[in-house]
Amino acid sequence: MDTLLSAQERDFARQMRQFYRTEIPESLRFKVATGQELSKDDMVTSQRILNRHGCAVPHWPEEWGGQDWTAVQRHIWLEEMQLACVPQPLPFNTSMVGPVIAAFGSQSLKERFLPDTANLDIWWSQGFSEPNAGSDLASLKTSAVRDGETYIVNGQKTWTTLGQYGDWIFTLVRTDPSVKKQAGISFLLIDMKSSGVTVRPIQLIDGGHEVNEVFFDNVVVPVGNRVGEENKGWTYAKFLLGNERTGIARIGMSKVNLARAKAYAAVTKTARGTLLDDPLFSARLTKLEAELTALEMTQLRILSTQAAGADAPDPRSSVLKLKGSQLQEDISELLVDVLGPQGLDFVADRVQAEGFSDLPLGAVDALPAYFNTRKVTIYGGSSEVQRGIISKALLGL
């Protein structure tokens, strides 16, 4: 797709490519490229390097570390980052709470939080979903009752990704139970070291510990930790979720994973040659390549419309989420299927004991990734929510 870019854009892509490959340690990028789990330190290291070079939060306002980049440049920044297998900046910091504080927070909140958020000196967790507020997020029940200059928070959040590392959590809380559900919500920042905050791990079917439940039991939060106005939290949440949807197609990552499936298949023998020559496997893979290309073109078309001056969030980004997440899942399945029977065990290491042969490449991460990737059609607005948006906003149904 490089040929679609202007000369300056191509130069910019070259710079980004070189920057990622020279400044981000090879060992970190190798971990991402081979699907290994990243430690907290890995993610912090990567984000601080990015931040030092102005590449952690380019979409933020310039005075808080952002860059005066075009939509196309921001696309290149992210795409090249994924292609280089660079651990991405923590989305809770850079795509979610940061932009909300920058847009709606008080000057003191900005000064207090934005630099540390960009540099991952503060690790943010997301406190939106609740056991009974998933796709219907606005029905959340966690309450914040005003008591002088503080709120007393009670309730439970769930699906808090990497909450075990969290320093702070940004939450949606109910500050007015008497009005329409969207109208009584506020956006509150809570120190996770506060008394009454408990984080409990949730075991997932992929065998890992990625998400948590977070309980709030009479947690005292200063009113000054509220972002924006009281009961306007839903507006800020919609702003945040809109940011979440762009880039959620993860096309660069999918390319890397497809290339991986292809490379493994080429060295995997079957009764009739290599797996890459197998007609049905190759047909599946080839169709995914074509579909991924279609999705990439859709993303570029949306970018091109933005570049031509359209500012409003594009409802077509729901198509990106819908299709992009499905492709991620399909590709994760391909990576399992390459392995055959050896893809069915949960294993910690490819290297077995002395005298035993190594497990095939990809054997450690394919199965956990397959089960983990089931989440992508659920989070960030499930596929069903996206279809609802498309049928309403684009088809008028």
Place this chain on the structure above:
Amino acid sequence: MDLELSDIQQELGSSLAKYLRSEYDQSVREAILGSEEGISREQWKSFAEMGLLGLAVPESYGGAGMTFAEVAVVMEAFGRALVLEPYLATAVLGANAVVAAGTEEQKQAILPGVCEGSVFLAFAGYEAGQRYSLDSPATTATTATASQGLATDGTTASAGDASVTLHGEKCSVLGGDVADQFIVTAVEDGELGLFLVDASARGVSRIAHRQADGLGTASVLFEDAPAQRLDSAPAAEVVAEVLDTANAAIMAEAVGAMETSLKMTADYLRTREQFGAPIGTNQALQHRAADMYASLEDARSMALFARLAVTAESEGAEKDRHRDVVAAKIVVDGTARHISQESIQMHGGIGMTMEYPIGHYAKRLTVISRTFDDADSLTAELAQLGGLIEPHAADLN
């Protein structure tokens, strides 16, 4: 990066759309479809007057000297109106073959007539039992010199002139029912060649057919029919390029037809009432309509991808041109199938009738996804070409 249509292209598209809305509506089309020839020579004259027939033909031969991008705009508009006249056969396949392979004299003899609407062309490549293969026709070309006393057409040959005759049978010749000139593939001395044959010459006979979509085709028999060589470029390359361009053209047409199909379907879902409410209030239908929209975006993206591939002028673009067109057609075929089948289903019984237009769109889309190749063999071909993504795994390389 700029993927938007230019002002001229937008103007072309909107003025053509305006014309088709008023002069080529459903009742006009029905009358044309029911006529003996199945096309309107009057409409053809109007297209010529609008300059549509020679859009991509160089100005020195009476054309407008524009590019395929403008042709794609026309095809998309024709797709919305389901235009029946042989634009694809004459202005795309035929004219491109003559432009690419004709001598100066041949171009002067043929192209001005095409541009002014007095000549229909047809590309005769396919043969019985060979599906979409164009590489090795059974049709043969034989050269004899007049001095050897062999038959010529008796008017043009003089002593020492070489005369060529064709022998063989072609099938599924798009626009072959009305063509004045055929561009024919044939083998001579083991080499693929392209030849120009006058439809009224001796030794040429044809049987006209109608495709499911109403477009005319023909089986054509050449029995020692006199022909001229079209050999100012290697035939195999010309055929490949002409077919790639024609494929890109029907993808643009398919986008127009799919867009209209989805619009009609969404309108129907909003207005058709059952059980006391519009059927579009059912989530089952909303979500399926949303999937149709996602398919339409895929199709738009890949029609654009194909258009860019055949208009690219960068070096080494040729190898990628065919690969990209193949990838695009795989996606467009799948989306055409999806949208055409779903649009009939969602219309219910009325979608099965000749009276209601949705079925006509489905018919054209059904034919397009089987024109110049189908998704299965294209998928096999793309795999054979190595696909779109280079195999790469960090732990392998």
